[in-house]
Amino acid sequence: MHAVTSQHEPPPAQLRRNLFASMALIRAFETRVAELYRDGDIPGFVHTSLGQEAVAAGVGLALRDEDYLATTHRGHGHCLAKGVDVDGMMGELFARVTGLCRGTGGSMHIADPSHGVIGANAIVGASLPLAVGAGLSSKLLHQDRVAVAFFGEGAVNQGSFHESVNLAAIWDLPVIFVCENNIYAEFTDSRAMTRVPCVADRAAAYGIEAHTLDGNDADVVYAATAAAAERCRAGEGPILLEAETYRWHGHYEGDAQPYKPDDESLAWRDRDPLTIAEARLVHDDTATAEELAAVRADAGARVDAAVEAARAADVPAHEEAFQHVFSR
Numbered sequence: 001m002h003a004v005t006s007q008h009e010p011p012p013a014q015l016r017r018n019l020f021a022s023m024a025l026i027r028a029f030e031t032r033v034a035e036l037y038r039d040g041d042i043p044g045f046v047h048t049s050l051g052q053e054a055v056a057a058g059v060g061l062a063l064r065d066e067d068y069l070a071t072t073h074r075g076h077g078h079c080l081a082k083g084v085d086v087d088g089m090m091g092e093l094f095a096r097v098t099g100l101c102r103g104t105g106g107s108m109h110i111a112d113p114s115h116g117v118i119g120a121n122a123i124v125g126a127s128l129p130l131a132v133g134a135g136l137s138s139k140l141l142h143q144d145r146v147a148v149a150f151f152g153e154g155a156v157n158q159g160s161f162h163e164s165v166n167l168a169a170i171w172d173l174p175v176i177f178v179c180e181n182n183i184y185a186e187f188t189d190s191r192a193m194t195r196v197p198c199v200a201d202r203a204a205a206y207g208i209e210a211h212t213l214d215g216n217d218a219d220v221v222y223a224a225t226a227a228a229a230e231r232c233r234a235g236e237g238p239i240l241l242e243a244e245t246y247r248w249h250g251h252y253e254g255d256a257q258p259y260k261p262d263d264e265s266l267a268w269r270d271r272d273p274l275t276i277a278e279a280r281l282v283h284d285d286t287a288t289a290e291e292l293a294a295v296r297a298d299a300g301a302r303v304d305a306a307v308e309a310a311r312a313a314d315v316p317a318h319e320e321a322f323q324h325v326f327s328r
Ligand SMILES: Cc1ncc(C[n+]2csc(CCOP(=O)(O)OP(=O)(O)O)c2C)c(N)n1
Pocket: 073, 074, 122, 123, 124, 125, 151, 152, 153, 154, 155, 156, 182, 184, 185, 186, 251
């Protein structure tokens, strides 16, 4: 790992408190989802982003509500940080009619165009062309909307990465490519899959600016994303941000992760993004430990309420299974 320190100014105090609150909500949501999946309350497949909260919060809070966001199979945190409703997310995971897609999409297919979220996606590498399309429409319609594609380092070996970055570059599209480099793609150590493990280095092949960031520091991710968005809105074309981070849980819930060395996992747990933010906020008197504990408790209560609402909601009627699948 070789994270570089951001050259940008740290975000103002209120924003740093907001970043902490966003991370606390994601942590509470993902922790609860992992338990619910283990207990058989949530159907399908679930990929949590515990440990990666700073990337989601830093990017989400640096964007405007109308900016576009395309995400992956590990997208709960991205959606929450972009302002997507907690009840709608939990309803979707429970496959209830109160879900954002009326319970027919599930964890890997959450979408909420009202907040610019054009879709989570189970196809590795598919978020990039979607964001490029959104960025193209924004440019052609003079909308000043930035499009973000989240993807993992595993997706960088897909053709869609190269096609998307190249097209965005030659057309100067307002797209921010955000790679969450959490080292592992499914059960494979990505460092063994390429001679170019630094994803930011790949951007040079397409002539675009790229930065490698400490993805466990929300302040750094926020500042880099805010600067990238400004660049995009100024018409200077796409940029790639590689956020170095680590997923605490398995590829999916239930994966025991025999492929990860214990010392590596423990070292990354010591770099908990919430603890890093908490220590800094308390150290510079931006918040007290008690205030931050209350923020965490509020996030837990919000998620509890969403779970209760989802449990009480109806499941969709069988006939709905084929709605919104085919266009006429
Ligand atoms: C096109 C395609 N190939 C393979 C898969 C199976 N698959 C699902 S997730 C995954 C690994 C993704 O790793 P990465 O992109 O680094 O994201 P992370 O899971 O680390 O967040 C693979 C190979 C898939 N869903 N889609």
